[in-house]
Amino acid sequence: MIDAPRGVKALLFEEATLKGHIESRILSLLESWGYMRVETPAMEFFHVLSRGLDAETLKRVITFTDPAGGGKPLALRSDVTPQIARLAATSLYNRPKPVRLCYAATVYRSQIPGAGGRMEVYQAGAELVGLSSPEADAEILALALESLARLGLADGHISLSHAGYIKSIVDELGLAEPARAEVKLALKKKDMRGLERALENHKTSGPAREALLAAPTLFGGVELAGKAKAVNKGSEEALINLSKIIELLVKRGLGAKVTLDLGETRGMGYYTGVTFEGFVKGIGKRVLSGGRYDKLLSLYGADIPGAGFAIDVDRILDHFTRAGEPAGWAPADATLVELNDAVGVDALAARLREHGFRIVQELISRPIHEIIKEAAGMKIMTVIVCGDKDTPPDMVKIIDTADGKETKAHAEDMMGRPANYLHRRKVK
Numbered sequence: 351m352i353d354a355p356r357g358v359k360a361l362l363f364e365e366a367t368l369k370g371h372i373e374s375r376i377l378s379l380l381e382s383w384g385y386m387r388v389e390t391p392a393m394e395f396f397h398v399l400s401r402g403l404d405a406e407t408l409k410r411v412i413t414f415t416d417p418a419g420g421g422k423p424l425a426l427r428s429d430v431t432p433q434i435a436r437l438a439a440t441s442l443y444n445r446p447k448p449v450r451l452c453y454a455a456t457v458y459r460s461q462i463p464g465a466g467g468r469m470e471v472y473q474a475g476a477e478l479v480g481l482s483s484p485e486a487d488a489e490i491l492a493l494a495l496e497s498l499a500r501l502g503l504a505d506g507h508i509s510l511s512h513a514g515y516i517k518s519i520v521d522e523l524g525l526a527e528p529a530r531a532e533v534k535l536a537l538k539k540k541d542m543r544g545l546e547r548a549l550e551n552h553k554t555s556g557p558a559r560e561a562l563l564a565a566p567t568l569f570g571g572v573e574l575a576g577k578a579k580a581v582n583k584g585s586e587e588a589l590i591n592l593s594k595i596i597e598l599l600v601k602r603g604l605g606a607k608v609t610l611d612l613g614e615t616r617g618m619g620y621y622t623g624v625t626f627e628g629f630v631k632g633i634g635k636r637v638l639s640g641g642r643y644d645k646l647l648s649l650y651g652a653d654i655p656g657a658g659f660a661i662d663v664d665r666i667l668d669h670f671t672r673a674g675e676p677a678g679w680a681p682a683d684a685t686l687v688e689l690n691d692a693v694g695v696d697a698l699a700a701r702l703r704e705h706g707f708r709i710v711q712e713l714i715s716r717p718i719h720e721i722i723k724e725a726a727g728m729k730i731m732t733v734i735v736c737g738d739k740d741t742p743p744d745m746v747k748i749i750d751t752a753d754g755k756e757t758k759a760h761a762e763d764m765m766g767r768p769a770n771y772l773h774r775r776k777v778k
Contacts, residue, residue, distance in 0.1 A: 357461050357469030364679045369472060369667050372501060373454040376474040376661060379500045380452035383493055385476050388451050390433035392458075396423040401649045402432025404620040410459040412469075426458035430473060431658060432646070438479040439652035447480025447654070454663070468664060475640070477658035482644055484591060487624045487657055488598035494628055494638055494659045495607055501666060503630040506637070507607045510572075511614035512592045513621040513641065516565060518584030522558040523549075533562070537615045540566050557581045566613035572596045574610045588623075595624055617641060626659070633669050637662050680729035682710040683774050687721055692737025694761060698746070701765040707772055718749075726751035731773055736761070 354360065361369060377387060396413050403411065412426045427433065430453055442449050454474040461467055476493055478486050491508060498506030516537065520530055529552045536544035545566070549559055561579040568574045575593050580586035592610075599608055616639075617625055623642030630637055640659025647654040684702070686709050688695040699709045710730070712721055722733050735747040741758055748757045748764075748771055757771075764771050 355469070357467065363681060365667065365671060367679060368670055369663065372663055372666055372670075373472075373474050375500050376497050376663075377452060377454055379497055380474075380476050380493065383450070383476075383489075385450040385452035388434070388437060388453055390427065390430055390437070390453065390455060392427050392456070393424050394427065394433065396425040398436065399425045399428070399432055402435055402646055403429055404617055407459070410462070412458050412460050427455065428457050428459050430455050430457060430475060430660065431477065431643070432650075434477045434479070434658070435643075435647045435656065436650045438477075438654060438656065439647045439650035442479075443652055443654075448486065449479045450476070451479065452476045472663035472667070473660045474663055475658060475660035477656060479647070479656040480654055482623075482642070482655035482657075484594035484598055487595045487642060488602070490640065490657050490659060491595070491599060491608075491624075491626060492602050492604060494626070494640065494661075495604055497661060498628060498630060498637070503637075503666070505631045506628055507609065507630075509609050509611045509614070509627045509629065510592070510596075511611050511616070511625045512588045512623060513618050513625050514588035514623060515578070515585050515592070515612055516562075516615055517618055518582055518588060519558050519562050519565070521584065522582045523552075523554050523562070525552060525554070534615045534618065537566060537613050540613065542566060561585070568610060568612035570609060572600070572605055572608055572610055574612070578612055591623060620646075623657070628659075628661075630669075632673075633665055635662075635665060637665050637669075680731070682708040682728075682730050684708075684732040684734050684772055685710045685712055685721060685725045685730055687712045687718065687733060687735045689735060689737035690739065693743075695736045698734075698736065698761055698765060702768050702772070705768045707768060707774065722749055722751055722754070732771075734764075 381387065396411070400408055400411065407429050411428045413423055415421045416424050434451055438449055452475065457471050457473055458469060459471065461469055476490065478490055495506060495508060520533060525533060529548065532548040533545065536548055545563065549562065557579065558581045561581050564579065568578055575589065575596055578589055580589055596605070596608065599605055614625065620643060621641040622644040625641035626639065627636040628638035638659055638661040640657070642657040644655040647656055684707065686695065686699050699711055702709050718735065725733050731751060733749040733751060735749065738747045741747050744760055745758050746761050746764060748759060759771055
């Protein structure tokens, strides 16, 4: 057997090109907002990485030992955010705050038994470190939505919650484990009967009980934030914070792209403030997630707040691939053919590439019609012939592979104004 392990796969031409295009679009947008790109190592000491992981991600860490390092446990990167947190708490500690960082990376996670799934996941994301405010959260949320729009996913929307709201209510009830786990599981499943049963079994009562029972019903437009009940200082502060963030998003014209889900418990032990997930039409699962993690950096020695998000490039790549994209993908924009020892072919190829065109130089001596047929089959739009006997030495023949139409142009003119003669294949 020479198959790849389950959960990993090679990306061939079209997918690899599309993946690069997705990442490039995301990163160019993030950089246009002042986010600086960083790259983190693919492996870490397990004890360093694990301190910044939530319980679910920790279960899926892939570990091994370092023979050259005395057998110390190492781990493949399963989440980039803890690595960013360590960078911000150490190498970037003295930089003026906030620090805006972005990345594109592959994370590695073991498969869930019985569930399968990918073991390597492509992500791109942004982190805003050093500022805890509604304005910072609104920027992260706006950036997440614009990232989807930049990819052509204009119908993207955000489901918004707040880790502090549910946590404060559960704390008010005084529930201990395993009662807390029962309540969180029922909330996660949006199981009202299970939630009522758990609260009844543990003899809860009062405003906190009623607020918790109402939380799963607070799902919908941002106006629902005004209907949520505060039962203590923590839940009140969470609602005030959430209302300010919503106000800022509405001011940015993004109110219609945001829904509330105040019964959400995702990352309740990891996030400290706003949490969110991003969805787009046609993809059944979330395509991005994020939130505020003000205690994470303290695990790496610095009491600095932070917030960010990660985009699941994998799911977006799969979505585009199923939709038949990249439409019209081709390995090159033109094939350049040299006949009769024509002069200046390499210079022409170099100049066209400098202008951003992808040029393949024909290496096999064969009839022109075969070259045109092969280029057309590969969706290469143009064949440029240098040294054709029917063409003056200072000119080239340009052949459209779709219809065989031929035109001629001066080589110098083509080098100076190639866009007049060639067309780029664009990935959507």
